[in-house]
Amino acid sequence: MSNTEGSTVPLLAARDLVKAHGRTEALHGASVELREGEILAVTGASGSGKSTLLHCLAGIVRPDTGSVTYAGERLDRLPEKRLSELRRTEFGVVFQFGQLIPELTALDNAALPLLLAGVRRQEARERAGEWLERFGVRGQGELRPGEMSGGQAQRAALARALVTGPKVVFADEPTGALDSLASEQVMTALTHTARESGTAVLLITHDAQVAAYADREVRLADGTVAPLEVAA
Numbered sequence: 001m002s003n004t005e006g007s008t009v010p011l012l013a014a015r016d017l018v019k020a021h022g023r024t025e026a027l028h029g030a031s032v033e034l035r036e037g038e039i040l041a042v043t044g045a046s047g048s049g050k051s052t053l054l055h056c057l058a059g060i061v062r063p064d065t066g067s068v069t070y071a072g073e074r075l076d077r078l079p080e081k082r083l084s085e086l087r088r089t090e091f092g093v094v095f096q097f098g099q100l101i102p103e104l105t106a107l108d109n110a111a112l113p114l115l116l117a118g119v120r121r122q123e124a125r126e127r128a129g130e131w132l133e134r135f136g137v138r139g140q141g142e143l144r145p146g147e148m149s150g151g152q153a154q155r156a157a158l159a160r161a162l163v164t165g166p167k168v169v170f171a172d173e174p175t176g177a178l179d180s181l182a183s184e185q186v187m188t189a190l191t192h193t194a195r196e197s198g199t200a201v202l203l204i205t206h207d208a209q210v211a212a213y214a215d216r217e218v219r220l221a222d223g224t225v226a227p228l229e230v231a232a
């Protein structure tokens, strides 16, 4: 069940986003809203602009026009310093291939955002261990990413994304490289943990079975969110 009932002001809102990569216009006026604690799936064909939308919402790239508002702040207008602080403290990100640091163990990977935030090493490792536990990979804590299965590495990447207690997790095809069993385990762990901690999730996927884990789904086609599915 969604824990977003009664919440009217979106936590994150994109309005009329336009973003071109060179001559390719990836977004042509896309609008979407994410409420606090909501799990929203963004689906659409390859090239429809899903990743570009996620990058704009996460403050990774700035739209050419349109606005992105996070908790009342215009993200698209923020100076880089404040943006990177927001990304570090309020947002977590997971990509298709996890992007764990290959030289570090799963535990040290998961502890990294805490160390960057100034948490002492021992406490960071303890907290990271608890998050690995929630994702069912504590036993793999001393392994490096290359020694883990794809699904285990993705669950460690999710632990790293959630370890700082972000308000929003951006997940771009988090199961794209996994078989269906590993994909199911990753999605169950992600949605269960997000609901438990009240974290909102923006989930990009082209897989209907993965989208079914979300509270709501919007579909991108040719850089625009299908009008009927834009939240009022």
Ligand SMILES: Nc1ncnc2c1ncn2[C@@H]1O[C@H](COP(=O)(O)OP(=O)(O)OP(=O)(O)O)[C@@H](O)[C@H]1O
Pocket (backbone or CB within 6 Å): 021, 022, 024, 025, 026, 044, 045, 046, 047, 048, 049, 050, 051, 052, 053, 206
């Ligand atoms: N860095 C870039 N340089 C040039 N064109 C780009 C760049 N990033 C995206 N594009 C183009 O913008 C359009 C939208 O790309 P985007 O990656 O947002 O789509 P997507 O829906 O996430 O696709 P996929 O499901 O295949 O990952 C595509 O036509 C793509 O080729």
